[in-house]
Amino acid sequence: MKKKILSVLLTAVMVFSLTACGSSSGSASATTGTSKAEGASTGGGDQTASGDITIGVSLYDLSNEYFQYMLEGVEAEAKAQGITLSVHDQKNDENELVTGCANLIDKGVDVLIVSPCKPEVMGNIVENAHEKNIPVIILDIGDGGSDKDVIIVSDMYGGGQIAAKYALDLLKDSGAAGKDYAIIKCEESAVYAIQRGQGFDAVMSAAGYNKATEITANSDQTEGYNAMQDILASYPDIVAVFAENDNMALGAASAIEEAGKVGEILVLGFDGNESAVEAIKDGTMAATIAQQPVEIGKLGVELALQKINGQELTYDNNDTKEIYADVYLIDNTGEKNDAYKAD
Amino acid sequence: MSQRAKKFWRIWDNVGILCILLVIMAVYGILEPQIVNPTQLVTALKRSAVSGIAAAGMMYAVCAGGFDLSVGSILSLTSCVIAVQLTSGRGTVFSIMMALAVAALCGVINGILITKLKIQAFVATLATQLAFAGVTLVYCNKAIQLTSKYNAGLKFFSTGKFLGIIPLPIVLLVVTYIISYLVYTYTAFGAKVRAVGSNEQAARTTGIKVDRTFILVFVVTAVSAALAGILNTAQVSTGNPTLGDGFELDAITAVVLGGTALAGGKGNVFGTMVGAILVTFVKMGLNIMGVGEAYQKMAVAVVLVFALTISGIRIIMQRGGK
Amino acid sequence: MKKKKNAIHIEYGDYGILYALLIFWIFLAITNSDFRGISFYQNILTRASLNAICGIGMTFAVISGDFDLSVASQVAFCGVILTIIIPIIGIIPSILVILAIGIAMGAFNGLLIAKLRIPAFITTLAMQMAYRALAQMINSKPVVVDNKLFKRIATYKIGGILPTAFLILIILAVIGTIILRKTKLGRNILAIGNSKEAAVISGINVPKTQILIFVLVGFFTACSSVMIVSSLGSSNYGMQVGLEFTVISSVVLGGTALAGGKGSIFNTIVAAVFLATIRSAMDSFGIDSYWQKVVEGVILVIAFSITEIRNIINNILVKQRAKKQLVSQKQTTN
Numbered sequence: 001m002k003k004k005i006l007s008v009l010l011t012a013v014m015v016f017s018l019t020a021c022g023s024s025s026g027s028a029s030a031t032t033g034t035s036k037a038e039g040a041s042t043g044g045g046d047q048t049a050s051g052d053i054t055i056g057v058s059l060y061d062l063s064n065e066y067f068q069y070m071l072e073g074v075e076a077e078a079k080a081q082g083i084t085l086s087v088h089d090q091k092n093d094e095n096e097l098v099t100g101c102a103n104l105i106d107k108g109v110d111v112l113i114v115s116p117c118k119p120e121v122m123g124n125i126v127e128n129a130h131e132k133n134i135p136v137i138i139l140d141i142g143d144g145g146s147d148k149d150v151i152i153v154s155d156m157y158g159g160g161q162i163a164a165k166y167a168l169d170l171l172k173d174s175g176a177a178g179k180d181y182a183i184i185k186c187e188e189s190a191v192y193a194i195q196r197g198q199g200f201d202a203v204m205s206a207a208g209y210n211k212a213t214e215i216t217a218n219s220d221q222t223e224g225y226n227a228m229q230d231i232l233a234s235y236p237d238i239v240a241v242f243a244e245n246d247n248m249a250l251g252a253a254s255a256i257e258e259a260g261k262v263g264e265i266l267v268l269g270f271d272g273n274e275s276a277v278e279a280i281k282d283g284t285m286a287a288t289i290a291q292q293p294v295e296i297g298k299l300g301v302e303l304a305l306q307k308i309n310g311q312e313l314t315y316d317n318n319d320t321k322e323i324y325a326d327v328y329l330i331d332n333t334g335e336k337n338d339a340y341k342a343d
Numbered sequence: 344m345s346q347r348a349k350k351f352w353r354i355w356d357n358v359g360i361l362c363i364l365l366v367i368m369a370v371y372g373i374l375e376p377q378i379v380n381p382t383q384l385v386t387a388l389k390r391s392a393v394s395g396i397a398a399a400g401m402m403y404a405v406c407a408g409g410f411d412l413s414v415g416s417i418l419s420l421t422s423c424v425i426a427v428q429l430t431s432g433r434g435t436v437f438s439i440m441m442a443l444a445v446a447a448l449c450g451v452i453n454g455i456l457i458t459k460l461k462i463q464a465f466v467a468t469l470a471t472q473l474a475f476a477g478v479t480l481v482y483c484n485k486a487i488q489l490t491s492k493y494n495a496g497l498k499f500f501s502t503g504k505f506l507g508i509i510p511l512p513i514v515l516l517v518v519t520y521i522i523s524y525l526v527y528t529y530t531a532f533g534a535k536v537r538a539v540g541s542n543e544q545a546a547r548t549t550g551i552k553v554d555r556t557f558i559l560v561f562v563v564t565a566v567s568a569a570l571a572g573i574l575n576t577a578q579v580s581t582g583n584p585t586l587g588d589g590f591e592l593d594a595i596t597a598v599v600l601g602g603t604a605l606a607g608g609k610g611n612v613f614g615t616m617v618g619a620i621l622v623t624f625v626k627m628g629l630n631i632m633g634v635g636e637a638y639q640k641m642a643v644a645v646v647l648v649f650a651l652t653i654s655g656i657r658i659i660m661q662r663g664g665k
Numbered sequence: 666m667k668k669k670k671n672a673i674h675i676e677y678g679d680y681g682i683l684y685a686l687l688i689f690w691i692f693l694a695i696t697n698s699d700f701r702g703i704s705f706y707q708n709i710l711t712r713a714s715l716n717a718i719c720g721i722g723m724t725f726a727v728i729s730g731d732f733d734l735s736v737a738s739q740v741a742f743c744g745v746i747l748t749i750i751i752p753i754i755g756i757i758p759s760i761l762v763i764l765a766i767g768i769a770m771g772a773f774n775g776l777l778i779a780k781l782r783i784p785a786f787i788t789t790l791a792m793q794m795a796y797r798a799l800a801q802m803i804n805s806k807p808v809v810v811d812n813k814l815f816k817r818i819a820t821y822k823i824g825g826i827l828p829t830a831f832l833i834l835i836i837l838a839v840i841g842t843i844i845l846r847k848t849k850l851g852r853n854i855l856a857i858g859n860s861k862e863a864a865v866i867s868g869i870n871v872p873k874t875q876i877l878i879f880v881l882v883g884f885f886t887a888c889s890s891v892m893i894v895s896s897l898g899s900s901n902y903g904m905q906v907g908l909e910f911t912v913i914s915s916v917v918l919g920g921t922a923l924a925g926g927k928g929s930i931f932n933t934i935v936a937a938v939f940l941a942t943i944r945s946a947m948d949s950f951g952i953d954s955y956w957q958k959v960v961e962g963v964i965l966v967i968a969f970s971i972t973e974i975r976n977i978i979n980n981i982l983v984k985q986r987a988k989k990q991l992v993s994q995k996q997t998t999n
Binding site: 461463471476596654658 | 732780782783787790792794797801802913914917955959960962965972974
Binding site: 062063065068187188213215216218220221222224225226227229230233234247250251253254255257258273274275276278279281282283284 | 377382383386390393480484485486487488490491492498501502575578579580581583584585586588589626627630631633635636637
């Protein structure tokens with residue numbers, strides 16, 4: 001009997017330690033949980049009084065800058081509109097995506113906003129949500145063929161095109177003779193990121209350039225570094241390299257710096273991370289393509305409100321229910337450059 | 344087992360993994376000669392320094408009968424600590440010291456969980472992998488670029504040349520292993536690790552402070568992961584909270600390939616180094632040949648199974664061909 | 666070790682984890698309105714069931730003193746194949762094929778481990794890479810399942826209340842427990858876990874048993890892959906990365922010692938539910954996403970070491986009582 005009492009007490013202690021560990025901090029860092037309209041964050045998934053709107057937000061991976069900005073946009077717009085948020089971080093895990101959204105749906109949020117780490121699982125989630133009359137708004141990445149209410153897509157392919165166009169101009173200015181370039185790719189399962197390289201390819205080859213090689217670096221910085229070294233070993237005369245994300249681009253840039261070829265080879269990335277902009281200003285990277293995570297987040301909340309108020313959404317593409325978000329070039333001054341557009 | 348066989352296996356113990364490496368080099372040499380030209384080989388050695396240095400420390404954990412799954416998170420944490428310190432204006436030396444201190448603390452935590460709370464190493468370091476990763480993100484959630492303003496001192500580790508010729512990463516790798524060999528073979532600590540690894544109970548009865556040895560082992564593992572992280576950060580010029588994702592796999596693979604018996608006890612110091620070089624070399628060659636990531640993964644798996652089948656055959660022979 | 670009169674005596678297979686779970690749930694229901702309706706529990710049970718089915722097999726392995734690091738890749742491999750063949754041969758035949766593949770993968774692992782004497786850790790480490798690579802080679806693009814009936818398997822709730830995933834888990838758990846407790850194979854596995862040498866001496870065919878252990882792992886992992894693909898509604902060669910750690914954590918948390926010997930499938934399941942509850946609870950309490958990792962790590966540490974923590978506290982209490990007795994004895998003699 002005593003053993004049971006003691007085990008009960010001890011597990012209670014263990015369980016109380018859960019609440020002892022902090023709750024959400026300010027909006028500058030990544031948060032989960034409920035943010036009240038006033039901006040003060042609270043713990044607890046309390047039901048709000050009727051008339052208040054609650055939006056469930058589930059994001060791909062808050063350890064990734066891009067989604068941190070997206071959350072900022074969502075939180076800013078929610079605060080402005082007096083909407084309560086319930087935030088969930090998928091931590092790049094499809095199980096979290098499914099369970100987290102299921103929980104949000106069961107909590108009875110008014111709208112579900114998702115940026116899915118594995119778009120292909122959205123089918124069940126959207127069905128589930130629609131059964132409870134909860135609209136689903138997908139932010140970027142992809143919709144996995146699901147019947148979502150709207151998806152805001154960044155033009156991955158177009159972004160690659162923009163990068164190539166800028167690269168071509170830089171190459172013309174520098175008078176570089178070579179016609180070879182290389183691409184450092186994300187892992188194959190990142191089907192949406194892969195389009196960036198495809199866009200870059202298309203423009204470059206149309207301009208008479210030749211893709212010397214492409215290596216997969218799995219979105220990893222160290223692998224980007226290794227890949228660049230291996231590219232240099234076989235193809236020392238390439239004039240440009242395009243990495244499908246900034247993480248890999250930074251690794252590649254470092255490898256080029258170590259090889260003493262800064263300025264001889266253009267390094268272009270994608271994401272518009274702070275670290276990449278720093279590298280651009282430092283001269284080790286030439287450019288990156290930035291998406292608009294903050295704007296996408298804001299727009300997501302706006303669309304959510306429209307849905308709640310029963311308004312019809314206007315799409316850029318009625319068949320696929322897509323709304324396009326622009327991507328833009330950050331050129332070698334480290335500033336936004338609107339002169340370059342996708343086709 | 345015949346005398347000749349015994350002799351063969353003793354030699355294999357020492358140079359087996361090196362033989363496999365040479366065979367692969369030969370194969371690459373035929374398929375794509377450029378992979379084995381001197382500059383490329385130097386690149387391979389430089390590249391294997393990161394996983395190699397971490398594997399040197401991990402070997403002690405495996406010898407003592409455990410493994411450290413948190414080395415990846417420790418590497419990421421180290422990377423962030425260095426970057427934050429450097430960009431706050433602290434000098435290179437100070438930043439490195441800070442990073443090593445933090446890593447040592449992680450090692451102590453691991454050691455205490457395993458010895459005082461009696462949690463098995465596998466699950467203990469599984470938990471700390473998570474906890475350390477969380478702490479890293481709390482400390483620094485965005486990558487920090489080490490621009491030329493900050494990374495001059497650090498870059499030296501990656502690009503510097505000893506005596507003007509030998510790249511520093513290779514020097515660091517070799518020095519680490521020489522130190523490891525001396526420690527493992529000639530110091531009391533090394534002897535204790537071996538004793539604890541082969542039979543923990545017996546070690547306790549002979550008065551060895553097993554708990555202290557374990558804690559020290561995990562500090563060694565953590566610090567070597569930190570050293571690897573410092574080199575890695577120097578290479579990519581960025582403090583990145585996700586730098587070490589998946590790294591523990593590389594470190595453990597190197598140790599295993601090196602021939603360190605996973606049941607504990609016998610460590611193979613230089614075998615571990617060759618193991619690290621082997622994995623790096625296999626992947627590098629495939630990269631150059633343009634082989635896709637799936638096949639690279641499969642290649643490493645095949646090498647692993649092949650190397651281990653050979654040890655397996657040895658055990659079968661030892662038991663009289665059962 | 667002498668059994669002290671007031672000592673807390675822990676036996677593997679006791680129900681501590683079940684009490685912990687129930688108290689946890691009661692605590693959550695009291696403090697958090699999310700946990701007062703049935704749906705959160707349904708989600709937790711569904712989520713846990715997917716892992717726990719794999720956990721049934723893993724329990725066998727851990728009992729015998731090994732673990733299988735390749736289960737995540739096995740799920741990915743099975744999943745990729747499953748989504749290819751369902752449209753071709755239908756649901757039931759596809760499931761049978763997958764089960765066969767799972768058994769084959771398990772047998773292959775087992776052969777490497779038992780016949781070639783490669784330690785399980787290393788073998789399954791290598792196979793983890795190999796199966797994942799194979800999955801990628803078979804199909805590197807994600808596939809969405811169209812078959813509505815198939816997707817229902819893991820998501821349907823009987824009578825609106827009981828998740829089918831949980832029901833299937835229970836059925837498989839019963840099968841697993843029967844194998845463990847009532848068959849010669851099960852007894853052999855327990856014996857090997859207790860002491861490999863003693864098992865050999867008592868005439869158990871250890872290599873054959875080892876192969877069967879990993880066949881069991883493969884079988885139950887294949888079952889879980891069917892459920893997982895159904896619940897996700899899709900497959901992707903990169904799916905379920907890290908599953909092996911969640912599953913092994915459940916088994917260890919449930920009390921099956923990593924050193925092997927004792928074990929309980931029931932406790933593995935309870936532990937899986939406990940872990941799933943932690944995740945949902947952390948979200949509900951609005952714990953910052955980064956801190957969630959720290960909290961989860963801490964909770965795991967406490968949970969894994971609860972036995973030892975009990976011992977430490979017990980020792981402190983015993984010492985205090987002894988001191989008091991000494992003091993009162995001195996007083997009476999004075």
